[in-house]
Amino acid sequence: MVIIQFPDNSIKKFPSGTSALDVANSISEGLARNVLAAKVNNKVIDTLIPLEENNQLKLELLTWKDDQGKETMWHSSAHLMAEAIHFYYPKVKFAIGPPIEHGFYYDMEFPKETSFSSESFLKIEKKILELAKEKNEYKRKLVTKKEAIKYFTEKNNNYKLELINDLEDGQITFYQQGQFIDLCKGPHIPHTGHIKAVKLLNVAGAYWKGDEKNKQLTRIYGISFPKKKELTSHLERLEEAKKRDHRKIGKNMSLFMFSKKVGQGLPLWLPKGAFLRSQLVDFMKQTQLKFGYQPVITPHIGSKELYVCSGHYDKYGEDSFQPIKTPDANEEFFLKPMNCPHHCEIYKSEPRSYKDLPIRFAEFGTVYRYEQSGELHGLTRVRGFTQDDAHIFAMPHQVQSEFESVIDIVLYVLKAMGFDKYIAQISLRDPKKKEKYIGSDENWQLAEEAIIQSAKNKNLETTIEYGEAAFYGPKLDFMIKDAIGRKWQLGTIQVDYNLPERFQLEYKGSDDKMHRPVMIHRAPFGSLERFIALLIEHTGGNFPLWLTPVQFIILPISKKYNEYCYKLLNSIKNYDIRGHVDDRNETTGKKIRDAELKKIPYMLIIGEKEVTENQISVREHGGNNLGSIKEGDLMQMIKEKIDKEIEKN
RNA sequence: GCUGACGUAGCUCAGGGGUAGAGCACUUCCUUGGUAAGGAAGAGGUCGGGAGUUCAAAUCUCCUCGUCAGCUCCA
Numbered sequence: 001m002v003i004i005q006f007p008d009n010s011i012k013k014f015p016s017g018t019s020a021l022d023v024a025n026s027i028s029e030g031l032a033r034n035v036l037a038a039k040v041n042n043k044v045i046d047t048l049i050p051l052e053e054n055n056q057l058k059l060e061l062l063t064w065k066d067d068q069g070k071e072t073m074w075h076s077s078a079h080l081m082a083e084a085i086h087f088y089y090p091k092v093k094f095a096i097g098p099p100i101e102h103g104f105y106y107d108m109e110f111p112k113e114t115s116f117s118s119e120s121f122l123k124i125e126k127k128i129l130e131l132a133k134e135k136n137e138y139k140r141k142l143v144t145k146k147e148a149i150k151y152f153t154e155k156n157n158n159y160k161l162e163l164i165n166d167l168e169d170g171q172i173t174f175y176q177q178g179q180f181i182d183l184c185k186g187p188h189i190p191h192t193g194h195i196k197a198v199k200l201l202n203v204a205g206a207y208w209k210g211d212e213k214n215k216q217l218t219r220i221y222g223i224s225f226p227k228k229k230e231l232t233s234h235l236e237r238l239e240e241a242k243k244r245d246h247r248k249i250g251k252n253m254s255l256f257m258f259s260k261k262v263g264q265g266l267p268l269w270l271p272k273g274a275f276l277r278s279q280l281v282d283f284m285k286q287t288q289l290k291f292g293y294q295p296v297i298t299p300h301i302g303s304k305e306l307y308v309c310s311g312h313y314d315k316y317g318e319d320s321f322q323p324i325k326t327p328d329a330n331e332e333f334f335l336k337p338m339n340c341p342h343h344c345e346i347y348k349s350e351p352r353s354y355k356d357l358p359i360r361f362a363e364f365g366t367v368y369r370y371e372q373s374g375e376l377h378g379l380t381r382v383r384g385f386t387q388d389d390a391h392i393f394a395m396p397h398q399v400q401s402e403f404e405s406v407i408d409i410v411l412y413v414l415k416a417m418g419f420d421k422y423i424a425q426i427s428l429r430d431p432k433k434k435e436k437y438i439g440s441d442e443n444w445q446l447a448e449e450a451i452i453q454s455a456k457n458k459n460l461e462t463t464i465e466y467g468e469a470a471f472y473g474p475k476l477d478f479m480i481k482d483a484i485g486r487k488w489q490l491g492t493i494q495v496d497y498n499l500p501e502r503f504q505l506e507y508k509g510s511d512d513k514m515h516r517p518v519m520i521h522r523a524p525f526g527s528l529e530r531f532i533a534l535l536i537e538h539t540g541g542n543f544p545l546w547l548t549p550v551q552f553i554i555l556p557i558s559k560k561y562n563e564y565c566y567k568l569l570n571s572i573k574n575y576d577i578r579g580h581v582d583d584r585n586e587t588t589g590k591k592i593r594d595a596e597l598k599k600i601p602y603m604l605i606i607g608e609k610e611v612t613e614n615q616i617s618v619r620e621h622g623g624n625n626l627g628s629i630k631e632g633d634l635m636q637m638i639k640e641k642i643d644k645e646i647e648k649n
Numbered sequence: 650g651c652u653g654a655c656g657u658a659g660c661u662c663a664g665g666g667g668u669a670g671a672g673c674a675c676u677u678c679c680u681u682g683g684u685a686a687g688g689a690a691g692a693g694g695u696c697g698g699g700a701g702u703u704c705a706a707a708u709c710u711c712c713u714c715g716u717c718a719g720c721u722c723c724a
Contacts, residue, residue: 202653203654204720205652205719206721210721217720219719258715260697337724371723375721521724558681585681586682587681589683589684589686590682590685590687591684594685594686608683617684625684
């Protein structure tokens, strides 16, 4: 007897041997047709296996509408793709093939003589759909470790054997659909027929077990859907997202550029981009003054000794830009990869008393890091960038409140820029790889606890990632997704007990003894380059009015009004609002179209009527016509809008 | 750095061994206009760079630089 409790709390009894699919069938044919997996007592399982008897089970039937339903479907799709690839390339060794946030991938080793590229996608997609039509069941089979090892030894698949080695005997399952058998813990969808549309997206290299010392396998990414239409709209969404790519918008709106001659990953800010950036810097400067920060300025290079002291040399020296040498070659300098060592030296420049603390040194420090060429990416990953950096030197008992006050700044900034979806990630050290970090266990524990506690006090919803800490201390990172869903770290706050030790930083306490301060590293924007990249992708180039480089454009209906328009422009400039006149010999329709494409918020149209009535005809970006307005009223309206934007900050 | 793809006019792209193409942008002229493209003419490129194969290379081969997707890395 199988006793089932449904999500609506109703309870029903079924005969022994009943599977989740049978239950679905008893409810409706439609549900049975759509059910992909089952959640029993919160564990996702196959729909085909008989449900456990006697104990009452909580059962939820999962379909495409459920995230775990999608996940199951994509996992099964990975198997099906493997079957199709196996059909054309029988010698391929399969490694792992999991579902991911949007779709799935499978890592595999192609025989040396076989090269695989995206040209083969079409025939594989075709084969997948062909196999899908066969509606083959995903059959689960419990095997012994011995059997599993025997099977994959015969297949000569060292990857699966390695995986089996780590598994416990008695827990090992194979899944078979059609002619394809795979080591897999499941669960899977009932049969391949659910997969109605599939698209292979790209092929890439991926290291076995994510370790670059291991062999690089071929990874094929794909996505599948239960309806063709959903695939089409998914692909359309991807196309839409590409239009928000900051590299594309940056080019179109003349915000920034790169030049091969200047160098890879070294952005050049064009006048409009530089303006936007300076608005952000001014905003942050003001914010930091309010929060008690003191600006400092340090040079772009520092001696090797400085970084040996901080530990950066040991950690990154080899992978940095190579040192700059003085003519007699006795001295070596590095391009500044971080501002903290310089700030430590400023701290040390005079004796500090407990009465001085906390001390907060802030600098828009431009730093240079030799990032691997394959990792460079528009403005989000560059080799020269500017941090809105600051270092807080505090007494141990002040760490908590200082940390929380930085969280306030970060949240304030994110909100002001309209980033309402962010991920707050607590980045701790990998306890298994302590050799990657400097400092004592005790210091790490103190620092990690301080962060976890602060996040808790601020009611932040956080995720924890091990192995993501900086080498000198743990972090609280604020991540934002870009147009195609990649996560980027923007704001970061780090607690550091280690650099103060390395730099022998001290302050005199009320007990007349010397004590060691704790450092907090923090950057609410993170890097201005990356922040602006994400700002572009989120706004699609339609920036908040206070940030936008060109706020209005005056469009004379014909050149008869050009002179009047320039007078108007001069008058408007007194209001501290930015714009210019489009005096080209073009029709009004053309000028409007161009202004729309340039995403200019206000178009001020001037013709016969406006000149005689001394009014301005105003069109907003996007097509909204505000009608005729007096100059003063319009300026007040724009001013108010800007004030509101900054006020919400 | 690794795997795969791509580099043709300022931008978006077509062409694919035999004299370099389109649309937009740009310049000049005509037109003087009313809320997303008025008309005409013109200028603009050693087809990323280098070597090779060939009578002949933008096109084929190799190398190199850069860009894109992913992996690894990310102070």
